[in-house]
Amino acid sequence: MSQQELLTKLTEAINQNVANAIEKAELPYDFPTITVYKDQAHDVLEFLRSDKDWNFHFLTDLTGFQTADEKQLGVVYHLHNMMKNIRVRIKTHFDINKPEIPTATDLWPGANWMERETYDFYGIRFKGHPNLKRILNVDEMDIFPLRKEYPLEDQQREDKEDKMFGR
Amino acid sequence: MNGHSVKRSKLNIQNFEKMSNKPIKRTKLEMAKSPQGIEGPGFFAAKLDDVIGLARANSLWPLPFATSCCGIEFMATMASDYDLARFGSERLSFSPRQADMLMVMGTIAKKMGPTLRQVYEQMAEPKWVLSVGACACSGGIFDTYSVLQGIDRIIPVDVYVPGCPPRPEQIIEGILKIQELAKNESLRRRNSPEYKKLLNSYGME
Numbered sequence: 001m002s003q004q005e006l007l008t009k010l011t012e013a014i015n016q017n018v019a020n021a022i023e024k025a026e027l028p029y030d031f032p033t034i035t036v037y038k039d040q041a042h043d044v045l046e047f048l049r050s051d052k053d054w055n056f057h058f059l060t061d062l063t064g065f066q067t068a069d070e071k072q073l074g075v076v077y078h079l080h081n082m083m084k085n086i087r088v089r090i091k092t093h094f095d096i097n098k099p100e101i102p103t104a105t106d107l108w109p110g111a112n113w114m115e116r117e118t119y120d121f122y123g124i125r126f127k128g129h130p131n132l133k134r135i136l137n138v139d140e141m142d143i144f145p146l147r148k149e150y151p152l153e154d155q156q157r158e159d160k161e162d163k164m165f166g167r
Numbered sequence: 168m169n170g171h172s173v174k175r176s177k178l179n180i181q182n183f184e185k186m187s188n189k190p191i192k193r194t195k196l197e198m199a200k201s202p203q204g205i206e207g208p209g210f211f212a213a214k215l216d217d218v219i220g221l222a223r224a225n226s227l228w229p230l231p232f233a234t235s236c237c238g239i240e241f242m243a244t245m246a247s248d249y250d251l252a253r254f255g256s257e258r259l260s261f262s263p264r265q266a267d268m269l270m271v272m273g274t275i276a277k278k279m280g281p282t283l284r285q286v287y288e289q290m291a292e293p294k295w296v297l298s299v300g301a302c303a304c305s306g307g308i309f310d311t312y313s314v315l316q317g318i319d320r321i322i323p324v325d326v327y328v329p330g331c332p333p334r335p336e337q338i339i340e341g342i343l344k345i346q347e348l349a350k351n352e353s354l355r356r357r358n359s360p361e362y363k364k365l366l367n368s369y370g371m372e
Contacts, residue, residue: 137313138278145312153310156320160310 006086007032013054018043033089041075041092042102048079048088049107056081056088062104062114064122066096070148073099073122096147103128121146199225216354223267223293224349225255227342230266230290232283234273237300237332241272244335254342263289268345269322272332274302275315287322288371292357295345298324299338301331323365 001009010032011025021040026033036044048056056079065074074093081087094101103126104111115126116135123144126132134141143150184191202221204213229251233241245251245259260266263286275283287296298318301307304327306316318324325348328341356362366372 136278141312143312150312152312154306154312154314154316157306157310157316159305 001086003027003030003032006088007034010034010054010088013051014044014047017047017051031087031089033091035091035093038092038094038101041090042104044090045077045079045104045107048090054081055083058082059104059108059110059114060087062111062118064118064124064146066122066146066148067093071096073124073147075101075118075124077104099124100127102126105129120144123147216352217350219354220350220352223352224346227254227256227268227295227345227349228258228260228266229256229268229270229297229342230260230263230286232269232271232273232286234275234279235302237272237303240332240335241270241299241338244338249335249339251339251342254339254346256342263287264291266290267294267349268342269294269296270299271296271303271318272299274307274309275318276313277315278313280315280321283318284321293349293352295325295348296322297326297328297338297341297345299328299330299341300333301329304329307331321369323369 004027007025007027011022011034014021014034014036018040021036021044022034023037024035026035034044048054058080060078060080062075062077065076066072067074072093073096074091077090079088079090092101099122101124103115105115105126106128112130113135115129116132118124119126119129119132120134120137121144133139137145145152199221201211202213202217204211204217206212231238231241233239243249251257256268263269267290269287269290271283287294296318298304302309302314303318304324306314308331310316315321326341326344328337330337333341353359
């Protein structure tokens with residue numbers, strides 16, 4: 001089965017089981033990528049996880065992103081079916097002012113730490129997550145560092161001031 | 168004698184010079200200088216400060232706090248080629264309570280900060296801190312939200328060793344500088360109001 005066939009079949013299966021879920025289906029770098037609407041995202045994941053034929057039993061990765069216009073945040077799920085060796089990428093996005101999405105920990109327990117990490121860096125709140133708190137950064141941090149509105153550099157740095165370079 | 172006597176070649180400097188037909192550069196060894204004092208037959212009188220300073224300086228127990236590549240340079244410094252033991256720092260102390268000199272080598276993430284501070288607070292006086300490498304001194308190339316921009320934001324530092332990473336010679340130079348500090352430190356310094364003020368500025372008692 002070519003990746004194009006896989007994408008077509010997947011899109012059909014999702015359309016049959018979850019109504020009005022798919023926003024976009026693409027094949028960037030020959031990798032099936034399906035963008036779904038936020039409200040249907042959990043249903044789509046649940047279908048892909050529990051369906052006997054598709055059975056994406058392994059969540060390879062889960063992470064966040066911010067769109068180039070800086071107005072939206074998103075979540076990417078990388079799913080893997082090891083028996084058939086097929087992979088798919090599910091994307092969803094939502095308004096940055098209301099970054100909420102249902103958790104995937106009920107489908108894959110491994111999503112627990114990945115969702116904590118995504119919360120830590122992007123501030124995306126996963127509804128229903130059992131323990132949503134920072135995992136990598138210090139607990140006192142009051143920003144979400146990978147959002148574009150926050151500067152990457154530490155604001156306390158002194159030796160990069162102009163006077164250090166004779167300017 | 169069992170007939171297996173081994174004939175050893177005489178590989179000393181004289182023979183080596185003969186074999187290679189050129190003179191070998193020899194290091195002039197110097198003994199540690201004794202402190203100023205009055206010497207007579209069977210006695211030597213000097214200031215207690217000087218004698219204790221000499222003893223402290225030549226038996227500094229380092230606590231290596233190695234978090235990244237500078238730590239690898241430190242391992243070379245400890246090993247046979249550079250041999251930190253020559254300077255009286257033979258014994259690494261992995262417990263802060265017996266250490267005299269905290270050597271911070273590598274990037275300190277902000278999350279590591281409280282740990283480093285606790286290690287420093289657990290050390291007994293007198294104690295010295297050597298900050299090795301650009302990251303420990305100023306944050307180095309890691310000008311980013313997660314990295315502490317220099318350990319002197321949380322603990323007082325005595326000697327900074329720049330470099331990314333510094334060579335073992337530079338680390339040894341830093342330790343020699345700390346030895347100078349230890350030699351010349353007044354015994355009363357750790358009780359002085361200036362020292363208390365320094366610690367207070369870091370929020371320590």
